[in-house]
Amino acid sequence: MEIRRLGASGLRVSALSLGGMLFGASQTLMKGVTSSEEEARRIFDRALEAGINLVDTANVYTEGRSEELIGEWAAGKRDQLLIATKCRFPIGHGMLRKPGPNDWGLSRRAIMTACEESLRRLKTDVIDLYQVHLQDRNVAIDETLRALDDLVTEGKVRYIGCANYAGYSLVESLWAADRLRTHRYESIQLQWSLVQRSAERELIPAAAAFGLGVLVWSPLSRGFLSGKYQRGKTAPAGSRLDVHKDTFRALDTEKNWNLLEVVGRIAEQHEATHAAVSLAWLLARPQTSSLILGVRTEAELDENLRALSVKLTSEDLKALDEASCPAWDYPWDVFRDTEAMEARLLA
Numbered sequence: 001m002e003i004r005r006l007g008a009s010g011l012r013v014s015a016l017s018l019g020g021m022l023f024g025a026s027q028t029l030m031k032g033v034t035s036s037e038e039e040a041r042r043i044f045d046r047a048l049e050a051g052i053n054l055v056d057t058a059n060v061y062t063e064g065r066s067e068e069l070i071g072e073w074a075a076g077k078r079d080q081l082l083i084a085t086k087c088r089f090p091i092g093h094g095m096l097r098k099p100g101p102n103d104w105g106l107s108r109r110a111i112m113t114a115c116e117e118s119l120r121r122l123k124t125d126v127i128d129l130y131q132v133h134l135q136d137r138n139v140a141i142d143e144t145l146r147a148l149d150d151l152v153t154e155g156k157v158r159y160i161g162c163a164n165y166a167g168y169s170l171v172e173s174l175w176a177a178d179r180l181r182t183h184r185y186e187s188i189q190l191q192w193s194l195v196q197r198s199a200e201r202e203l204i205p206a207a208a209a210f211g212l213g214v215l216v217w218s219p220l221s222r223g224f225l226s227g228k229y230q231r232g233k234t235a236p237a238g239s240r241l242d243v244h245k246d247t248f249r250a251l252d253t254e255k256n257w258n259l260l261e262v263v264g265r266i267a268e269q270h271e272a273t274h275a276a277v278s279l280a281w282l283l284a285r286p287q288t289s290s291l292i293l294g295v296r297t298e299a300e301l302d303e304n305l306r307a308l309s310v311k312l313t314s315e316d317l318k319a320l321d322e323a324s325c326p327a328w329d330y331p332w333d334v335f336r337d338t339e340a341m342e343a344r345l346l347a
């Protein structure tokens, strides 16, 4: 397993990590697409055996059951494993019962309570990476950072990170940490894949400029890039995008099917799968710290682990970049055209 540094921090993470969003039954957002507890246990053991050292979960995944399972399975192996979890949303996403007004968000009260509950479910004294799940525009960043900093000082959390921030808020948080002399976010968790490249506008350049680690979520775009979905056909019965039909409709575009053809052609040349090539494209990006794999079965995990041995050529990368290139509108189109003109002037 390849090991990478998490941004400018000293933490070393495996280039592939394991997502816990699908561990155990969900009654809310992931209903019908998760793994049984037995299968999830096999996935967890196999991941550790393959050298994965980071498991990512959240208080809300399978309504807290994901954290409980990871806590049980990590017993006796805690020293081999980095546990990352998150706070921000109320358990059940407000779908099971109406939460109280302080049961979510990034206030001091909500963070401190969520952290205690996660530590209890995870059966651990310390969370390696504690991440805020989404920025909270209703709470001042100073309050959020001071609460997170106290958790580090108290020894309950080792590193802090964020997920799903806008570029301006991410940079604002770094300035605030500097001003307040608190710990800062060491990583950003973001959605990134061949079909979702918006993070390349603001977040990936910000991560590069400020030395933040990048943990990639939905690297296969919920399985769309695995090759099992086909143009003009309905999603395989029981698959994630069969259950989440709106997501499938959003992905069902000419551009994406054409992209899958390019992925398939490159996969054939490397005697690899669509999934392995799609993950290898992300692994080849210098900003990637780790790809958080979301797998429902042990077989999917084994297939995705093979991404580590796919070495894409510069021609492959160019073809994939071109086939997946988003519309870079204002101001990125102006940057691109100006830089191209300047390069011509220098030639």
Ligand SMILES: NC(=O)c1ccc[n+]([C@@H]2O[C@H](COP(=O)([O-])OP(=O)(O)OC[C@H]3O[C@@H](n4cnc5c(N)ncnc54)[C@H](OP(=O)(O)O)[C@@H]3O)[C@@H](O)[C@H]2O)c1
Pocket: 018, 019, 020, 021, 022, 033, 056, 057, 133, 163, 164, 189, 190, 216, 217, 218, 219, 220, 221, 222, 223, 224, 226, 228, 238, 239, 240, 241, 275, 292, 293, 294, 295, 296, 297, 299, 300, 301, 303, 304
């Ligand atoms: N911070 C955030 O806001 C956020 C949001 C989402 C996820 N995450 C994290 O990222 C992790 C991964 O997200 P994700 O589950 O969306 O990742 P993903 O890799 O984009 O999608 C995973 C899904 O693709 C299918 N799949 C995976 N490998 C496959 C293979 N080799 N062949 C065929 N199908 C395959 C499986 O669905 P089926 O087999 O059921 O079709 C699986 O549920 C989560 O567990 C979580 O830790 C974070």
